[in-house]
Amino acid sequence: MANANDKLTDPLLEFxxxxxxxxxxxxxxxxxxxxxxxxxxxxxxSLLQLIRANPGIKQSDACRALEIKRANMVPLVAKLEAxxxxxxxxxxxxxxxxxxxxxxxxxxxxxxAVIQTFERQLTERVPKHLRSxxxxxxxxxxxxxxxxxYPQEASL
Amino acid sequence: MANANDKLTDPLLEFxxxxxxxxxxxxxxxxxxxxxxxxxxxxxxSLLQLIRANPGIKQSDACRALEIKRANMVPLVAKLEAxxxxxxxxxxxxxxxxxxxxxxxxxxxxxxAVIQTFERQLTERVPKHLRSxxxxxxxxxxxxxxxxxYPQEASL
DNA sequence: TATTGTTATACTCTATAACTATA
DNA sequence: TATAGTTATAGAGTATAACAATA
Numbered sequence: 001m002a003n004a005n006d007k008l009t010d011p012l013l014e015f016x017x018x019x020x021x022x023x024x025x026x027x028x029x030x031x032x033x034x035x036x037x038x039x040x041x042x043x044x045x046s047l048l049q050l051i052r053a054n055p056g057i058k059q060s061d062a063c064r065a066l067e068i069k070r071a072n073m074v075p076l077v078a079k080l081e082a083x084x085x086x087x088x089x090x091x092x093x094x095x096x097x098x099x100x101x102x103x104x105x106x107x108x109x110x111x112x113a114v115i116q117t118f119e120r121q122l123t124e125r126v127p128k129h130l131r132s133x134x135x136x137x138x139x140x141x142x143x144x145x146x147x148x149x150y151p152q153e154a155s156l
Numbered sequence: 157m158a159n160a161n162d163k164l165t166d167p168l169l170e171f172x173x174x175x176x177x178x179x180x181x182x183x184x185x186x187x188x189x190x191x192x193x194x195x196x197x198x199x200x201x202s203l204l205q206l207i208r209a210n211p212g213i214k215q216s217d218a219c220r221a222l223e224i225k226r227a228n229m230v231p232l233v234a235k236l237e238a239x240x241x242x243x244x245x246x247x248x249x250x251x252x253x254x255x256x257x258x259x260x261x262x263x264x265x266x267x268x269a270v271i272q273t274f275e276r277q278l279t280e281r282v283p284k285h286l287r288s289x290x291x292x293x294x295x296x297x298x299x300x301x302x303x304x305x306y307p308q309e310a311s312l
Numbered sequence: 313t314a315t316t317g318t319t320a321t322a323c324t325c326t327a328t329a330a331c332t333a334t335a
Numbered sequence: 336t337a338t339a340g341t342t343a344t345a346g347a348g349t350a351t352a353a354c355a356a357t358a
Contacts, residue, residue: 010221011209011268012202015275016290017183021198022223023298024180025326027173041347042177046168053167060316065166067178072349074318093357094316112167119171126296133289134172140282142179181349199325216339228326230341250334250339 020141027122034118038111043068045111047076048100051086052108056097059088080104176297183278190274194267199224201267203232204256207242208264212253215244236260 012018031042040048043066050062057065063073077098080086085104088096100108123131168174187198196204199222206218213221219229233254236242241260244252256264279287 008206008213008217008221009209011205015271016294017187017275017278018202019291019294019298020176020180020183023294024176025223026298027176031173043348046174049167050164053165057164058316061164063316065164067181068348069350070315070317071319071351092316095357096317115171119173122173122297126293130289130293130296133286134293135175137282137286137290137293138172138175138179140286141278142175142182197324214339219339224325225327226340227328227342248335248339252340 016141030122031115031118034114035111037114038107040107040111044076044080045115048080048085048104048108049112049115051098051100052105052112055099056089057099058091059096059098062098172297186278187271187274190270191267193270194263196263196267200232200236201271204236204241204260204264205268205271207254207256208261208268211255212245213255214247215252215254218254 028042031045035042035045038045046066047062047068050065051057054061059073059077060070062068063070068076077086077088081088084101085107086098087101088098091097123134126134184198187201191198191201194201202222203218203224206221207213210217215229215233216226218224219226224232233242233244237244240257241263242254243257244254247253279290282290
């Protein structure tokens with residue numbers, strides 16, 4: 001049962017970007033597993049949680065917050081609406097306010113508890129003295145990249 | 157130009173798992189941008205770098221190292237072979253040894269330099285005193301999850 | 313003129329099942 | 336009997352272009 005992998009040198013393990021990707025895939029997998037109980041994918045779940053915290057949010061604002069393209073938000077919202085989890089109300093002629101239905105609120109509340117537990121366990125995997133560094137590091141890797149890819153516009 | 161986003165509360169930002177995902181997407185995007193110069197995607201690039209460090213690696217061992225399913229490795233290898241970047245040599249009746257061609261080595265070397273620069277810049281985004289925590293944190297988030305999803309087998 | 317929502321479409325990456333051939 | 340490579344296929348997530356209606 002000896003494995004030829006023993007001899008492998010993996011230069012990618014030196015790269016934080018690669019570790020970031022592998023960690024993200026592993027963690028997302030674990031989260032999706034737990035969300036199966038609600039028949040939710042992590043993307044659907046994140047939208048539900050955003051609406052839960054911001055009842056009546058505009059669809060376009062949800063797009064910006066989650067960095068999901070308008071075109072991709074359409075089937076996402078349609079699916080949750082078809083399941084009776086969210087409702088849409090016209091704000092004006094073009095904008096829609098999204099809110100949770102009663103069923104959606106119950107599901108989102110239950111999912112939130114599961115997510116909280118999951119995220120707590122995630123944090124606990126990291127040695128205690130490093131935990132306070134998790135968020136600052138991830139924010140630095142994320143946000144600074146955004147700033148580079150989306151250069152500041154004069155109007156902002 | 158005031159943005160309604162100002163009022164948004166995003167509960168997801170409290171979750172390390174969500175920050176991990178967003179950071180990963182942003183960083184992968186930046187890497188893919190730089191790899192466009194070589195007409196490579198980050199997955200193709202990671203395979204090339206693995207082969208570069210392990211000439212003659214078996215296709216199945218590459219699958220394990222990169223955690224890519226056998227079935228998904230096939231078109232990946234085929235594409236790089238069609239581009240003349242890698243060559244395959246039968247080891248026995250079923251295994252294939254993969255190595256870089258001359259063109260593949262040149263491309264992989266050039267890409268490696270770009271990746272190194274990218275990863276260095278990535279690290280530099282993180283405040284100095286937190287940099288030593290990057291790898292330990294990401295490894296803890298990644299590997300411990302693996303251990304849970306792939307429980308230890310008796311033979312290992 | 314810029315924004316919102318929408319449709320259609322394509323690409324990347326991943327996942328599973330089933331098959332052949334070999335160790 | 337387990338492994339290596341393959342084929343076919345499906346799904347999630349993301350990307351762009353184009354359009355109508357509205358602010």
